[in-house]
Amino acid sequence: MGSILKAGMRSHLRQKDCRKFQNKRCNTGNIFVVSLAVADLVVAVYPYPLVLTSIFHNGWHLGYLHCQISAFLMGLSVIGSIFNITGIAINRYCYICHSLKYDRLYSTKNSLCYMFLIWILTLVAIVPNLHIGTLQYDPQIYSCTFTQTVSSAYTVAVVVFHFIVPMITVIFCYLRIWILVLQVRWRTGFRRVKPDNEPRLKPQDFRNFVTMFVVFVLFAICWAPLNFIGLAVASDPASMVPRIPEWLFVASHYMPYFNSCLSAIIYGLLNQNFRQEYRRIVVSLCTAKMFFVDSSNDVADRTKYEPSSSMLSNNLVTVDSV
Incomplete structure (x- = not known):
């Protein structure tokens, strides 16, 4: 009987340790999700209200400084989102495909360092716009944003290093994950008992992976037109700008806004x-x-039915006189 109780206690402690271990892994991965959420919220705090103001007034009337700040924060959100999505893809790749090395690579301290590195790289990528003068007001989209026709070489560099290279990295990570998922499901379809040395993919991990994969696909769909138009414009600004329909140019800018x-x-x-x-x-x-409504009603009822101080004083005087 004692041996059974000890075995049960050991099993309970192992399950508790596994839950704590799993929660720790989830927390390190959620750091990048929170960072992505911050990047999406940046544009909602400052640039988007100014864009609405510009639409209502049919032009920009807030001055040069607000234009530069709005465009800078817009670029910070864009590049920060791309780099955070890349960081999430690498994190999911290490978590699923290299689970034995994951805890050493993505401890809480290392994850925070990776997050700070992402935002430092984002700042480094945005600062050159202030010197080149690419942050300008565009009357077609009623917002201050990155102007693709100022410098063709810089536009190509932005599209390549801030979109194409991160997207290739993300695609590689998710392709490797999908290959592993299909291999595991194919093997489990023919084996009732799976060896311990084979990778195990929990349903929760698979759902989290699918969620972030859908986020990446929608991000790529919303941002691809703008970047491809940027490459086309950078190749020959004089001839390509008149060929791009205005509706396509406007849609390519507002689709990323919707993606946030x-x-x-x-x-x-x-x-x-x-x-x-x-x-x-x-x-x-x-x-x-x-x-709050009930409390306010209770206060009103108590005020209505409680006797006033003057009535109490009169009653006291009457009692004393008797």
Whole structure:
């Protein structure tokens, strides 16, 4: 009996340690997701309200400084999103394809260092725009943004190093993950018992991978037209600019704007944890609102039915006189 209890306790401790170990792994991966969310929120705080103001006033009336700040933050969000998506893809690749090395590569300290490195590289990539003068107001899209016709060489460099190279890296990582997933599923289809030395892919890990893969696909679809137009314009600005339809040029700029809000929608649709958190936040807000209304009604009722101080003083005087 004692040996059975000891075995049960050891099994319970192992399961508890595995849960703690799994939570630690999830926390290190979530650092990059939070960083991506920050990159998406940057444009909502400052540039987007200024774009709406420019649309309402049919022009830019906020001055040169606000134009430069808005365009700088817009570029910071764009490059930061691309680099964070690349970091997430590398993180998922190491987590699924090289799980034995993952804990050494992605400890909490190392993950934070990688996140800071991403934002430092983002700043390094954005700063040259201030010296070259590519951050200008474009009346076609009512916003201050990166102007592709200022410097052809710099436009090509931006498209290659800030879009094509990261996208190739992400595609490589996700292709390797998909190959491993298909191999594991093919093997498990023919074996009831899987050897311990073969990679194990949990359903939660697979769902998280699919979520981030969909985020990457939508990001590539929304940003590809703008970058390909940039390459076309940089090749021959004089002849290519008149050939690009205005609707295509405007759509290629507003599609990336729309992409900033897609990540939260994808998280909510494909990830159960995010759906639960969304429900909890909505319920908390509704509960807080109802509590506030009930509290205000209780205060009003108490004020209505409580006797005033003058009435109490009169009653006291009457009692004393008796």
